[in-house]
Amino acid sequence: MATTLMPGQKRFTPSAILADLTLLAWFVFSLFPIVWLVLLALKTDAEQTTTYFSFSPTLDNFGTVLSDRGEELTSVDFPTALLTSVLNCAGAVLVSLVVGIPAAYAAGRWRFRGSNDLMFTILSFRFAPELMVIVPLFVIYNQIGLFDTTVGMIWVLQLVTMPLVVWILRSYFQDLPEDLEHAALLDGYTRRRAFVMVALPLVRPGIAAATLLAFIFAWNNYIFPLVLSESEASTVTVAITKFLGGGGQAYYNLTAAAAVIAALPPLVLALTIQRYLVRGLSFGAVKS
Amino acid sequence: MSTLTRTDGSAQHTVAQSLVLDRLHKTYTSRGKTSFEAVKGIELSIEPGEMVALLGPSGCGKTTTLRLVAGLETVTDGDIRIGATSVADLPPAKRNVGVGFESYALYPPLSVRQNLRYGLRARKVRDADQRVDTLAARLEMTELLDHRPADLSSGQKQRVALARALIRNPPVLLLDEPLSHLDAAQRQRVRRELKVLQREFGYTTIVVTHDQLEALSLADRIAVMDGGVIQQFGTPDEIFDDPANRFVADFVGEPNINLVDGVVQRSGGKTFVRVGDAGMLPVTATGVADGRAVTVGLRPQDCHTGVGAEQPALEGEVRVYENLLEFGQATVDVPGVDEPVVVQTPADERLAGGDVLRFAADAGQVYLFDDDSGERLR
Numbered sequence: 001m002a003t004t005l006m007p008g009q010k011r012f013t014p015s016a017i018l019a020d021l022t023l024l025a026w027f028v029f030s031l032f033p034i035v036w037l038v039l040l041a042l043k044t045d046a047e048q049t050t051t052y053f054s055f056s057p058t059l060d061n062f063g064t065v066l067s068d069r070g071e072e073l074t075s076v077d078f079p080t081a082l083l084t085s086v087l088n089c090a091g092a093v094l095v096s097l098v099v100g101i102p103a104a105y106a107a108g109r110w111r112f113r114g115s116n117d118l119m120f121t122i123l124s125f126r127f128a129p130e131l132m133v134i135v136p137l138f139v140i141y142n143q144i145g146l147f148d149t150t151v152g153m154i155w156v157l158q159l160v161t162m163p164l165v166v167w168i169l170r171s172y173f174q175d176l177p178e179d180l181e182h183a184a185l186l187d188g189y190t191r192r193r194a195f196v197m198v199a200l201p202l203v204r205p206g207i208a209a210a211t212l213l214a215f216i217f218a219w220n221n222y223i224f225p226l227v228l229s230e231s232e233a234s235t236v237t238v239a240i241t242k243f244l245g246g247g248g249q250a251y252y253n254l255t256a257a258a259a260v261i262a263a264l265p266p267l268v269l270a271l272t273i274q275r276y277l278v279r280g281l282s283f284g285a286v287k288s
Numbered sequence: 289m290s291t292l293t294r295t296d297g298s299a300q301h302t303v304a305q306s307l308v309l310d311r312l313h314k315t316y317t318s319r320g321k322t323s324f325e326a327v328k329g330i331e332l333s334i335e336p337g338e339m340v341a342l343l344g345p346s347g348c349g350k351t352t353t354l355r356l357v358a359g360l361e362t363v364t365d366g367d368i369r370i371g372a373t374s375v376a377d378l379p380p381a382k383r384n385v386g387v388g389f390e391s392y393a394l395y396p397p398l399s400v401r402q403n404l405r406y407g408l409r410a411r412k413v414r415d416a417d418q419r420v421d422t423l424a425a426r427l428e429m430t431e432l433l434d435h436r437p438a439d440l441s442s443g444q445k446q447r448v449a450l451a452r453a454l455i456r457n458p459p460v461l462l463l464d465e466p467l468s469h470l471d472a473a474q475r476q477r478v479r480r481e482l483k484v485l486q487r488e489f490g491y492t493t494i495v496v497t498h499d500q501l502e503a504l505s506l507a508d509r510i511a512v513m514d515g516g517v518i519q520q521f522g523t524p525d526e527i528f529d530d531p532a533n534r535f536v537a538d539f540v541g542e543p544n545i546n547l548v549d550g551v552v553q554r555s556g557g558k559t560f561v562r563v564g565d566a567g568m569l570p571v572t573a574t575g576v577a578d579g580r581a582v583t584v585g586l587r588p589q590d591c592h593t594g595v596g597a598e599q600p601a602l603e604g605e606v607r608v609y610e611n612l613l614e615f616g617q618a619t620v621d622v623p624g625v626d627e628p629v630v631v632q633t634p635a636d637e638r639l640a641g642g643d644v645l646r647f648a649a650d651a652g653q654v655y656l657f658d659d660d661s662g663e664r665l666r
Contacts, residue, residue, distance in 0.1 A: 111318075177391050177393065179389040179390075179391045179392075179393035180393050180395065182358075182360050182380070182387075182389070182393065183387070183389060183393040183407075183452070184406075184410075185359075185360070185379070185380045185381060186358060186359075186360075186380045186381060186385070186386075186387055186407070187381070187406055187407035187410045187411075187456075188381040188407065188410035188411045189381070189410050193410075198395065201397060202396065202397070
């Protein structure tokens with residue numbers, strides 16, 4: 001007789017156990033670099049090159065990275081770089097959302113002359129390697145005075161964030177039944193109001209997902225700030241590498257501590273935004 | 289302007305208005321070129337308070353026509369008039385039509401009450417809550433008001449969608465496949481309710497459907513559409529008993545009409561049509577030349593058995609006999625006819641495979657169609 005299983009309950013068959021063990025192994029494997037990074041960040045200068053798991057952990061490295069002592073070692077003001085990164089990425093994501101949401105809506109709702117070409121162009125920003133475009137960009141940025149400026153960084157990060165926002169949201173808008181907006185039009189709302197009051201609230205999970213992804217991609221970007229900024233607009237990704245010391249002594253423990261700190265803002269954003277990530281708000285509206 | 293008194297005693301003004309579609313065209317263009325002509329010059333004149341069904345297969349232009357009337361598509365050519373007013377160039381909100389969408393189109397984050405109020409809010413209607421309550425009571429859905437659409441069954445969603453279309457009390461009501469997502473039992477019930485409501489409220493109504501049963505039961509008149517053109521517009525009886533062409537004859541009727549090849553034969557002042565090797569059926573058509581090859585339409589329901597040997601009839605061996613209790617259905621191989629002919633037989637007349645069946649129909653119920661155009665020959 002078959003036993004009834006509650007939702008979420010699992011049957012303990014050999015294959016299920018094997019699958020779980022495989023997943024566990026993969027979990028440990030993929031999490032290891034992060035664990036190693038955190039361990040390294042807790043080691044002293046003397047222990048930084050050891051591979052022991054047992055050592056006397058210290059939080060000094062974090063203090064060093066964030067203090068003037070860090071700047072003395074690397075000539076980079078890490079807290080400022082952190083703030084610059086937040087500013088650049090938030091700015092870039094904001095611009096992408098303001099421009100990208102209407103673009104995604106238009107592309108998702110209507111086919112107009114050149115709409116496919118436009119969408120492809122936007123997507124192509126993602127698959128052109130950054131190293132390929134960086135030299136011309138460097139020349140242009142120098143000539144028009146955008147080198148090492150916040151505006152310049154926000155602008156160039158559009159290459160990273162805009163395609164994500166437009167492509168993710170376009171599919172959300174496409175999934176949204178058009179009848180919902182039509183009903184609003186018949187009710188007496190204008191196109192704009194139908195968009196704002198009907199379509200926009202229903203793609204909120206999509207906006208959350210796109211915001212998070214775009215922010216993470218912008219945050220992780222290394223090449224653009226490395227080449228297109230010097231000090232003013234230099235970001236945390238560039239600052240981390242300074243602890244490896246250009247020719248001088250390499251501080252692996254400080255690098256690790258800086259990396260751990262740098263990983264926090266996206267993590268915080270992900271935790272704040274995750275309750276909006278729940279998809280399925282529009283489920284039940286329309287039978288398909 | 290007439291005043292209708294509702295069953296709950298509240299009086300509201302409803303203007304039953306005529307709806308005229310005048311040579312209505314809809315052409316979709318892409319890159320300046322005509323890519324698809326969805327609606328090709330539809331003429332339809334609907335009386336105030338009348339319920340008309342647009343019946344046709346998918347892609348026939350019926351939904352496009354509905355959307356043209358609602359204002360969700362722009363009219364390429366022609367006119368739409370509600371009462372004396374041309375609405376073809378008005379935005380949807382100004383046309384004063386209520387639409388029941390096939391997908392129901394309820395806002396998921398809002399409760400049923402908020403959904404109903406949404407449309408009134410845009411127009412700044414003052415007694416919105418009272419109107420919602422009144423309509424909900426009339427549609428027997430008061431208990432649904434505080435639920436969200438996701439919590440409702442498809443029958444309940446359908447009811448809310450209908451309420452949404454009715455809440456503004458529009459003189460013209462457009463329903464797109466209103467019953468398509470309901471199960472058989474719900475369908476019968478909602479169909480009856482819809483008819484009662486439409487009668488009571490007096491809306492001029494267009495209902496779009498691909499289901500002939502729905503069209504036959506709901507509509508005062510049916511417009512059978514195919515290829516963007518109205519093939520026939522008439523009462524259900526006219527559509528069934530006097531089809532304008534082969535398409536209408538074939539599309540309406542369950543089981544499907546038998547369509548077989550035949551040759552017209554005149555003898556002794558009477559007209560017959562020869563079917564197969566030895567079959568002969570009487571016809572009323574007088575304007576068809578002797579010896580002309582035609583397509584013969586014969587409904588299974590119109591066939592009668594027990595035809596004498598001297599009378600014109602078809603005869604063949606029964607391939608399959610189905611006993612459907614109220615009647616029987618025999619599939620008969622008539623010599624010289626490619627397709628087997630389906631015949632409805634009286635319930636008390638049990639047959640078996642291999643039996644020989646002789647059957648005929650009254651002259652008025654044997655339809656002749658042109659082989660090429662499919663037009664009815666009279």
